[in-house]
Amino acid sequence: MDRLTRRQVLKVLGGATVAAATGGFTGQLLGWATAQEPSRPLLPRPGRxxxxxxxxxxxxxxxxxxxxxxxxxxxxxxxxxxxxxxxxxxxxxxxxxxxxxxxxxxxxxxxxxxxxxxxxxxxxxxxxxxxxxxxxxxxxxxxxxxxxxxVPAEHEVRNLLENRRLSPHAWTWAGTVELRRAVEAFSGGTFVLTVPPPPYKCPPGPYEVACLVQEYWRAKGVRAEVVVLDSNDRPQPPLLADLWRRVLQERGITYKPSFKVVELDPTSRVLISDRGERQRFDLASVIPPQRxxxxxxxxxxxxxxxxxxxxxxxxxxxxxxxxxxxxxxxxxxxxxxxxxxxxxxxxxxxxxxxxxxxxxxxPVFNQCWPFVSSKEALFVEVAWDKEGRPIPARNRTGAPSAQHVKDRKQWEYGLLRAVYG
Ligand SMILES: Cc1cc2nc3c(=O)[nH]c(=O)nc-3n(C[C@H](O)[C@H](O)[C@H](O)COP(=O)(O)OP(=O)(O)OC[C@H]3O[C@@H](n4cnc5c(N)ncnc54)[C@H](O)[C@@H]3O)c2cc1C
CATH class of the missing domain: 3.50.50.60 (FAD/NAD(P)-binding domain)
Structure with a gap:
């Protein structure tokens, strides 16, 4: 399913009654609200x-x-x-x-x-x-x-929108709060996290979540198998692919590349790929495609x-x-x-x-410090020229280190001060 109309969303959610009950939330999810065509100006005519x-x-x-x-x-x-x-x-x-x-x-x-x-x-x-x-x-x-x-396009994975509680994800703030509750309440079994096709926000984010929840459950003595199903043929971003493979392997996280989840079966708790492969889960975190x-x-x-x-x-x-x-x-x-x-x-x-x-x-560049545990993070830098063309000579990566965790938090707090302080 490529693009969803408002009418289709309401149908998925079970018609007008559900729409009335969930309108604000659903609208927020998909980026629209239940509005009539407004006819009055909110502000006087603009100059510039x-x-x-x-x-x-x-x-x-x-x-x-x-x-x-x-x-x-x-x-x-x-x-x-x-x-x-x-x-x-x-x-x-x-x-x-x-x-x-x-x-x-x-x-x-x-x-x-x-x-x-x-x-x-x-x-x-x-x-x-x-x-x-x-x-x-x-x-x-x-x-x-x-x-x-x-917006995360939940509707592009069959049955996901109706079964969000089985599969919270951290790509919205409301979803993050739900995922934390589910992670805290998890008593063991198979946790499956999926990676959408690019582009999606924060390419290394899914692997970070996998590493952190596994570390959290181990410390609590919860027996959990962590499985990552990746729509991509290698961990993202590609510059970090080898480092991620090594990290996931060392931590005993199962990694399945080229596994694009297109359906969630809520009855048997199975995720199904576009090629018909199946993966059972006790708790899932399907990160939907984004648009x-x-x-x-x-x-x-x-x-x-x-x-x-x-x-x-x-x-x-x-x-x-x-x-x-x-x-x-x-x-x-x-x-x-x-x-x-x-x-x-x-x-x-x-x-x-x-x-x-x-x-x-x-010109724009990017730096990122993805967590591999609460104590260590990787590093990656890429840059573009002023036309937006990549400059491969500026590519840099860094292996897991405690310094990267410090750098990450220092950068994030500094960013918030610079933009909102
Ligand atoms: C799990 C996760 C981990 C991440 N980790 C990193 C990281 O380590 N490093 C990093 O650099 N980035 C990271 N990111 C990505 C980063 O947060 C986003 O890429 C960045 O915030 C994008 O900025 P933006 O201004 O485009 O949009 P946003 O920051 O998403 O802001 C959009 C704003 O628009 C508002 N808005 C939306 N629709 C409407 C509407 N119709 N009317 C009015 N307002 C509207 C929203 O309320 C929001 O305030 C992460 C993101 C996630 C989800």
Missing amino acids: RVVIVGAGISGAMCARTLRKLAPDVEVVVLERNPTYVSGPSHVDYVVGLEDARKVTVTFDALVRDGVRVIRSPATGLRLQDNRVLTPQGFVEYSVLVLATGL APLFIEEAGLGGPFVPIDPATWRSRAQENLYALGDVAASPYTKSAFTAFLQGRNAAYFIARALGRDRGEPD
């Missing part, structure tokens, strides 16, 4: 107004940078949530290594910088009128920036992600539209590290398009 949808890492960084580069431009951010939880900490939170309060931030700093933050979901786009739709009304823009992140929120695809901006020029973040389809971070179809890793740099860099190109040339920012 940049509207950014999403105050995650890329959107918040873009908003604050734009305020510095072009103080005369009005910057409006639409954000559906009151707070933001840092993505990298989803992994260590699952096994109780991180305190949610330390990695949850508000948007107060954006407001202090003069950004108008509207607490509302965007539910649709009227590109011909330069309007973003919300349940309360529409917001007009001169420039639109999509920084929504992506842009439905309202973006419905606006005709493409799917699964929004095509952009990686040199400027400008949409390939619309002059006054930009897409940053996870939602963009770009060569950059879907990570918080690049989202920060993409938000900063895109602001320079948006400012230039609005007549405020502030020079050229440095």
